[in-house]
Amino acid sequence: MAVQAAAPAVLAQSNPAKPTREAPTKPPSEKPADPARVDLAFGAYQRGLYLVAFNEATKRIEADGSDAAAMTLLGELYNQGLGVRQDPVEAARWYRLAAERGDPHAMASLGLMSADGRGVKKDPAAARAWFEKAAGLGEATAAYNLALLLLAGGAEADIAAAARLLRVAAEAELGDAQHDLGVLYARGKGVPKNPEEAAKLYIRAAKNGSIAGEVELAIALFNGEGIAKNEAQAARLFRRAAIRGNAIAQNRLARIYATGRGVPRNLIEAAAWHLLASGQGLPDSWLDGVLKDMPEQDRKRAEQLATERAAVL
Known part of the structure; x- marks a missing residue:
């Protein structure tokens, strides 16, 4: 994203450590129905044992046909080609099954795939609908992506709504969301103009790996805007x-x-x-x-x- 722009040009991958189109570095969070059950599938994913993760997730679904978290994990494995052949269509199928069972991470991923036309027909309206559903359930990257769609419209009410969504994503420590919200504070768009708040957000964004946030922080430091020169x-x-x-x-x-x-x-x-x-x-x-x-x-x-x-x- 250009430093001067109010929103980056790309949407964020669902639930990555750093919101980009690249593969996430951690799996979607899971809340199994039985907390005492050993989470072999997600543990294997976190250790990079993707084929083991695939096999364990498959076993879980065979045992419980409503295991949305395991379905989301299979979607992620197919989406990224981890342990299995990359197959966006199969990824979308598993994401949809999980989304139908209420998994917000699967909804967010379907939104991104609908926006890109990857694995499913390109459908901006469907993308927005999935982002709205996931954001309504508190999914941070869906809130971020929905904010980007609103910012692209440019209407004052949309920018204010985008700022609220960016706040949700920023509180989840998504660096690019912190950067974008900082830009809005610096310009007084959708929020009251506040260079000090902008600088604080740039600091957090930089710590969370946002290069754009790091550049904005450098500019603020150089000019002494909202932070000591x-x-x-x-x-x-x-x-x-x-x-x-x-x-x-x-x-x-x-x-x-x-x-x-x-x-x-x-x-x-x-x-x-x-x-x-x-x-x-x-x-x-x-x-x-x-x-x-x-x-x-x-x-x-x-x-x-x-x-x-x-x-x-």
């Missing part, structure tokens, strides 16, 4: 996000190297990061002007650094 700390955060491939961070890092704010002035570093950001579609005419008279030897060194970094980003 600290250009050196901002530079460290920009560099960390830049190394992780964030084009905005690369651009901002190039600018502070060019001006010597927060770091010693270094035009070679400025040019190297500028090349990386430009290569990702983020040009900067101001930097072009600052760097146009660099000695040829320095320019070649910057190009070499950019090439080396691009190979590992």
Whole structure:
């Protein structure tokens, strides 16, 4: 997501540690009817023993045809291709069976698949309906995804509703939701303008792995907006996000190297990061002007650094 945008362009995978389209790092939470039962299926999933998880979940469903949590786990295994051949259609089938039995994580996953047209027919209305059902049951990533749909509409009432949903997801420690809610507080959209609250949310987002949150925090620190101004700390955060491939961070890092704010002035570093950001579609005419008279030897060194970094980003 662009730092200046009010909402990221992608929906969040149901119940991941970090809301992205990538495979989740932990399974959907489960509340078995019999707490005394040893949870072999989910324990195996957490240890990366996916075939064991598949077999144990299958046994559970054979023993109890209403075991929604085990159905959701099978859906996740088929969805991600973990221990079994990846099969979005089969994943959607298991998610639907679980959703019909009230599992909010399965509902959230069906919403995402409906939005993408993956395993099921692409159907934005169905996606929204599934997100609404799951969010109504307190599913955090469904609340986040529903907020993104509302933000895309842009109506004032929708933005206010999105802010409430983002709060639910933020309290569940979804880093991207914390970032997005922080942006709303910074701009006074859907919530009262509050730079201090925005900065607090950026801090939490960064701790929860949101690169966008880390970049916003760096910007707030650099400008002293809602938090004590600290250009050196901002530079460290920009560099960390830049190394992780964030084009905005690369651009901002190039600018502070060019001006010597927060770091010693270094035009070679400025040019190297500028090349990386430009290569990702983020040009900067101001930097072009600052760097146009660099000695040829320095320019070649910057190009070499950019090439080396691009190979590992």
